[in-house]
Amino acid sequence: MALILTTRGEVDETQLARTVGFEDRPDEFVVWVEWRLDNELVRRDAHVILKRAAVQSDLTAANFA
Numbered sequence: 001m002a003l004i005l006t007t008r009g010e011v012d013e014t015q016l017a018r019t020v021g022f023e024d025r026p027d028e029f030v031v032w033v034e035w036r037l038d039n040e041l042v043r044r045d046a047h048v049i050l051k052r053a054a055v056q057s058d059l060t061a062a063n064f065a
Contacts, residue, residue: 004035006042016042027051 003010016035023030028048035043 004043006035006037008037008042011037011042 002013004013004016006016016037017039019034019036021030021032021034028050030046030048032044032046034041
């Protein structure tokens with residue numbers, strides 16, 4: 001039994017519907033996981049991954065140099 005922290009408190013994972021989503025944007029990837037209890041959204045985890053993280057870091061470093 002795994003408990004998931006939600007807006008309704010800790011809920012057993014077996015009671016939740018889990019949906020995973022993905023979006024490919026021009027400069028980033030967005031990944032999210034939604035947890036629903038009786039069709040109500042009770043938790044959403046989202047992660048943004050830059051496609052050109054190294055290029056952004058190089059530009060930022062160049063601005064400080």
